Amino acid sequence: MKRIFNNMTQFSVGLMQKYLPDPFIFAVILTFIVFTVALFVTGASPLSIIEAWSGGLWSLLSFSMQMALVLVTGTILATAPPFKRMLERIASIPKNKIQAIIIVNFISLIACFINWGFGLVIGAILAKEVVKKVRTVDYPLLIASAYAGFVVWHAGLSGSIPLKLASGGNLAAQTGGAVVEAIPTNMTIFSPMNMIIFGIILCTVPFLLGYMNPSDKNTTLVPAELLREEEGEAEVDIKAMTPAQKLENSAAINYTLGAMGYAYIISYFVKNGLSLNLNIVNYIFLFTAIILHGTPINVVKAVNSAAKSTGGIILQFPFYGGIMGIMTFTGPSGVSIAGGISNLFVNISNQTTFPVLTFLSAGIVNFFVPSGGGQWAVQAPIMMPASVELGVSSAKTAMAIAWGDAWTNMIQPFWALPALGIAGLGAKDIMGYCLMVLFYTGLVISLGLAFL
Template sequence: MKTPKSKIPSPLAIAWVLFLFVFLSALFLYKPSETDWHNHLENTFNWAYEGMWSSSALAFLVQMSLMLVLGHIIALSEPCKGQIKKLTQLGKNNQQAVVITAAAAMIAGFINWGFGLVMGAIIAKSFIDELARKGISRNPGLIAASGYTGLLVWHGGLSGSSLLKVAEAGHLNSLAPHLYDTDALIDISSTIFSSVNLLNFGLIFSAVLLTGYFLGKRNPGCGAKESLKDEKVIEQKASKGLDGSTYFAWILGVLLILAAEMIAQQYSGLKFLNPNFINFCLLAMAFIAHGSLSRFSKALNEAISGTSGILIQFPIYFAIMGLMNSSGMALSIANFFTSISTENSLPFFTFLSAGLVNLFVPSGGGQWMIQGPIILESCQQFGIAVEKGILALAYGDQLTNMLQPFWALPLLAITRVKVGKLLPYTIKYFLVGFVVYGTVVLLF
């Protein structure tokens, strides 16, 4: 598929365009009648500023940067390269590489969104390089897009923000105290492990693999002369002292794994799976995989360059979130779709509104806090099972990740694929997802 580079802006340009659109909308469309223009302009700037530099947002920025860097460090280790090479040898051509990458990314994404994001990117990069070394035609944009499909299924999986929050006693009461007692909850057996959600995962999994196969066959891509730049080889020459000691690195890794095991036992179910825990485990695995602090440090120097886009662009989206939340824009979008809904159409309009809000607020947890109270009220009003409304939000949220390059930044950094090569194929995965998710929401 040929896509003129000039027609697709960079992720940074897209972020600033979205920011300006939301800023001007908040300024001119959401001015309280009792506030004069000078104060409203000041408030609008403050909403953006506070969102951009909020402590929770900056903590999230560090978590995501570490997740990207540590995952990349592990991928640069010899043991990981060996295992990934075995996997990539299963793909003999472009379409097989696309299918295997998408399957691995979606399975990993269902387990945990961060795991799926990093692993999908690493496997995609490995396939791109392996096919290049063999001189086999490959489509880096399509393979990378397939590595991004973990974000197409994550919110219906084991790390789905809204599905895990409603399983906590007291959370429903905090959102709608007049509807729920303090001990009310919705167990994950009714959401994540419900027959509808598992059926939906099976359908989207199959549909994406079929789509990827046919796209890979129709768009074989470039030959060996256009191969991407290989990663720098991490020298295996050992340094002296503690930095070069294999035993020291392994001891550190084992201690961290033991600590992670003890931390996990303090939580029920899979509630221990969060960005901090994942990064803790990735750090342990990185020490063990490289076998010395010197090799770890060399890999770090190579991997850290991939965080540049995240460090600049995440705060822009945090500012957008601050504007949408504080101005009431996100709430008004959700209320609009609810106001035009009926008993039969409410889940579908919830699905649509979640997808729209996600383009501007690409955070599942943040989106649930905005739309959650409205969904609980609406489901009660129309006599619809709350689980259905929550799953509709989850599907809409994860669907438009295929249109939003925010979460693709780590993948773009690892694969070195330009956003202009990625989006034409993620848009196709979006269309497939819209048909699958929309049909399930309407019928079930």
């Protein structure tokens, strides 16, 4: 059994290494695919489709900024000295390579459930700390373990779909009139169904990845240059500081800012309970990081370093906005690609199968619209009214879309960019292992949606 499983894993790894291009090229190829499909589905002219594509290029600017801030605030919190010391202590726990893989994935799953940007970063940073202690571990598998925690992000505290539902706003327009009142997080994120699915994944996926551990001849060790510590900057003599440098290194500024920030955070939760949205998540992580970094200049340096990881978001999000523009474009036929996919699954659904088929359709759409907000904009107007007609809970349908959006990120390289940047690897190095996670979690989530 172990040999068969290892052969499957090595086949998946080889497949991805051979055929998966750079994530930007992947986005460009998807653009060409949806353009071609749109010619047949919408019945529109090539120029009309190009105009729809161009119109969509800048449609995700606001959401892109939110996502970039989630990544940056998560990163600067993960790199704050208290967190780094905590990671070093955790990294000393595993005594062999299988334990290393299990612990990294377990921590990544928990961290991604708390905040996706924080989870991506802290998983990769922990992996780099662990590999210093356990040099024999397969490095691509270890980084895949760090990234695989991302499969739960949209079911967690920073999940954009459940947070949109909780924050209210113009839900009727977003959902085709199916949802007119806010749906609290105790019916989505903290529902028994969602927590059970998350719990099963948390307790089993780390061991699944540990079971993927390759033989010694197939193990890829960490390159020595990646283990070299960066030299710290020389400390500035306090007596020789200029007034400007004293301000830059003033802990009082950070603690005052932190106190102001936490005064609002406490007030927010007193007034709103556990109702979370992207802005308050970013707020919490930003002001916690400001306190833990100690001085303003440390925060500036941390943000400058973290911002490097947003390059992929900045470059690729416009193209995914363009893809979304084509996916939602309706030509003379009156049908869009996204609508056609969603309607196909709706038409073959009944009350029992609808949540599972919603999940699968969301997984397909996620290839072309790897954005929680974009996914919601594409599918909510179709899937939410259908759920009302079939008598399926709106909260459950929304979480099926959320799980589908997160699920196929295991083989959609876009969101792996921050972790890969920290690790010094390419997407093709880890996606073979993530493909196996995709198959397993797809089964767990489908069964949970069908029977819980």
